[in-house]
Amino acid sequence: QVQLVESGGGLVQAGGSLRLSCADSGSGRNVVAMSWYRQHPGNEREVVAAITTGGSTSTKYADSVKGRFTISRDSAKNTVFLQMNSLKVEDTGVYYCNARTNWGADFWGKGTLVTVSS
Numbered sequence: 001q002v003q004l005v006e007s008g009g010g011l012v013q014a015g016g017s018l019r020l021s022c023a024d025s026g027s028g029r030n031v032v033a034m035s036w037y038r039q040h041p042g043n044e045r046e047v048v049a050a051i052t053t054g055g056s057t058s059t060k061y062a063d064s065v066k067g068r069f070t071i072s073r074d075s076a077k078n079t080v081f082l083q084m085n086s087l088k089v090e091d092t093g094v095y096y097c098n099a100r101t102n103w104g105a106d107f108w109g110k111g112t113l114v115t116v117s118s
Helices: none
Strands: 004-007 010-013 018-024 031-039 046-052 059-061 069-074 079-084 093-101 106-108 112-117
Touching (some): 004 093, 018 031, 018 112, 046 069, 046 079, 059 069
Parallel strands (some): 010 112
Antiparallel strands (some): 004 018, 018 079, 031 093, 069 079, 093 112
């Protein structure tokens, strides 16, 4: 069973930083990738960053966050992080953690709100 809990959202000024965490309280055995998505009001959810959870880690980023955001994981704690630097007003949104299993199922956290003020 995959159960995701996000934390670390909040209010920050433009140019500041935040670090999001996503803890999987399950065993993590069947999870092959974890991602961060965000959703602006009135828009669809979009992927921000993704990381594989196998022995050889690979990462991907949306063009809009490359060079500013870093996704990483602590495999021992089944936790994924999103370090967000040089935040912009347009980074505001609800950030969701996603876990994909080896049988193709997607699990989601409840989301954490990030607000970047000008």
